[in-house]
Amino acid sequence: MSEQYILPRQASTTSPLRLGILISGSGSGLEALLKHQDANDCAHETVLVISDKPGVKGLDKAIRYGVVGVCVPLPPIELFSSPSEQRKSHEKSVAASLDEYDVELVVCSGYMRILTDCFLSSRLGRVVNIHPSPWGADGALFPGAHANRDLLAASSAIAGASVHFVSLGVDDGPLIISETIDVKSGENEEELGARIRTEIEHKLYPKVIDAMSEGRIISDNERFKIIE
Numbered sequence: 621m622s623e624q625y626i627l628p629r630q631a632s633t634t635s636p637l638r639l640g641i642l643i644s645g646s647g648s649g650l651e652a653l654l655k656h657q658d659a660n661d662c663a664h665e666t667v668l669v670i671s672d673k674p675g676v677k678g679l680d681k682a683i684r685y686g687v688v689g690v691c692v693p694l695p696p697i698e699l700f701s702s703p704s705e706q707r708k709s710h711e712k713s714v715a716a717s718l719d720e721y722d723v724e725l726v727v728c729s730g731y732m733r734i735l736t737d738c739f740l741s742s743r744l745g746r747v748v749n750i751h752p753s754p755w756g757a758d759g760a761l762f763p764g765a766h767a768n769r770d771l772l773a774a775s776s777a778i779a780g781a782s783v784h785f786v787s788l789g790v791d792d793g794p795l796i797i798s799e800t801i802d803v804k805s806g807e808n809e810e811e812l813g814a815r816i817r818t819e820i821e822h823k824l825y826p827k828v829i830d831a832m833s834e835g836r837i838i839s840d841n842e843r844f845k846i847i848e
Contacts (some may be wrong), residue, residue, distance in 0.1 A: 625745030628724045630835030637664040637833040640723035642731035643671050647678020649729040652822035654685040663833035668721040711739040747786040750825050752816050754780040759792030768813045781820040783828045795843040
């Protein structure tokens with residue numbers, strides 16, 4: 621399976637990998653990445669932020685860091701014969717914006733849309749996502765938009781976050797790296813989510829993007845791994 625994924629070029633600080641970040645909300649992960657890029661000589665740079673929702677805080681954060689931020693909203697369903705056609709039209713608009721800015725790696729950061737083959741077929745290996753769940757043999761142990769709620773409902777003692785290449789499924793890999801933390805007694809969904817973001821996501825995602833831009837991610841059977 622991993623041989624179907626074509627990773628982006630190995631970049632450098634003088635010729636950085638061009639990132640396009642997809643968001644749907646506050647952009648806390650986006651801000652962590654932009655801070656990381658400001659503080660370090662990275663082999664990647666963020667050239668475009670796209671939100672599918674208007675007026676979100678993530679777009680303000682992009683502009684504050686001098687990055688172009690645009691909204692590409694889902695068009696009205698009334699214009700299409702089916703939801704499938706609506707999604708394809710939206711993804712074509714997103715792709716056109718990415719192409720306009722010569723984006724080489726698409727980074728999903730709190731992007732609440734499931735990408736289809738229309739978007740992914742020519743980009744496998746160049747679209748990554750971070751999901752707030754530990755990983756299993758078949759993907760995220762708690763896939764979907766409410767991973768932390770489902771994890772707590774299952775009385776799991778372990779929470780976490782996982783970075784993976786986006787596939788045609790939902791949060792099912794191939795995995796690049798996963799980290800876990802213990803769930804605290806009495807912790808609610810909001811508290812757990814905030815802790816996962818600060819203790820794992822905001823550190824792990826920049827680490828993976830550093831490794832990818834430097835050519836340090838390699839295929840390892842049905843998943844990938846980072847070479848230090």
